[in-house]
Amino acid sequence: MENHTDAAILELAHGRYADAGDEYTLAAYADLSGTGGNRRSLFDPDGAEWAGYAVESFLLAAVCYRLAGDDERARNRVGQGILVVGDLRDDVLSDAVLRAACFEWVGHLRTVVGDADRAATAYDRAASGYADADPEDAVSWTTNPLLQAGTNAVCHLSRPDDVQWDEIHGSDPSTALTRRVQFARSRLPSMVAARIDAGTLHAPRGSTEYGTGQFRCPDCGSDDVNYVADTVLCLRCDTPVDRV
Numbered sequence: 516m517e518n519h520t521d522a523a524i525l526e527l528a529h530g531r532y533a534d535a536g537d538e539y540t541l542a543a544y545a546d547l548s549g550t551g552g553n554r555r556s557l558f559d560p561d562g563a564e565w566a567g568y569a570v571e572s573f574l575l576a577a578v579c580y581r582l583a584g585d586d587e588r589a590r591n592r593v594g595q596g597i598l599v600v601g602d603l604r605d606d607v608l609s610d611a612v613l614r615a616a617c618f619e620w621v622g623h624l625r626t627v628v629g630d631a632d633r634a635a636t637a638y639d640r641a642a643s644g645y646a647d648a649d650p651e652d653a654v655s656w657t658t659n660p661l662l663q664a665g666t667n668a669v670c671h672l673s674r675p676d677d678v679q680w681d682e683i684h685g686s687d688p689s690t691a692l693t694r695r696v697q698f699a700r701s702r703l704p705s706m707v708a709a710r711i712d713a714g715t716l717h718a719p720r721g722s723t724e725y726g727t728g729q730f731r732c733p734d735c736g737s738d739d740v741n742y743v744a745d746t747v748l749c750l751r752c753d754t755p756v757d758r759v
């Protein structure tokens with residue numbers, strides 16, 4: 516079966532944002548139905564939080580449609596993401612940390628379409644939800660799929676600046692969860708604006724290698740590469756590289 520996330524990344528590499536939006540949308544549906552790479556469905560009793568990767572795909576689809584000039588479809592994908600996390604929060608997940616993470620997702624999704632007021636309300640509820648849950652090991656929660664997918668989305672939208680985990684979560688382990696909400700609330704709007712202004716969503720950062728001497732970007736000449744989506748892209752400009 517086709518991997519729609521990989522297909523979306525290849526469309527990003529070619530700057531075909533409407534097609535990338537379509538592929539990310541299909542990636543979301545595949546993940547929700549359990550036919551995606553994670554093989555976990557939205558209602559998997561041991562893995563509903565894996566739906567975070569589907570919501571990440573809805574968010575990236577929305578950014579792609581905005582880049583393609585189609586704000587209506589961007590809002591549609593944001594709406595779908597919000598409906599999914601609402602269902603998770605109200606009827607599927609029981610853990611207080613994960614329910615707070617659903618509000619965090621609403622904040623991210625609304626931010627992508629410039630709905631700042633309602634994003635702020637959602638981020639407030641996420642922060643108070645995390646504070647009330649007050650888990651013993653907050654840092655370990657950040658690798659739960661529902662939260663990890665959110666970190667991935669923030670890191671992807673930060674490219675080419677590439678924010679790091681420490682920047683998002685801060686240096687105090689006990690406040691890692693509330694800090695990530697503050698980070699997204701203050702930084703995500705400018706990240707989204709920068710991508711729209713530049714007209715570019717870069718490919719996500721996979722594993723990277725500098726000065727390879729084995730590849731050459733046909734566009735910018737760099738031999739620094741990004742191994743992602745089962746292919747090799749220029750780390751500088753996302754163009755698929757040639758082997759030399």
Ligand SMILES: [Zn+2]
Pocket residue numbers: 732733734735736737749750751752753754
């Ligand atoms: Zn290049």
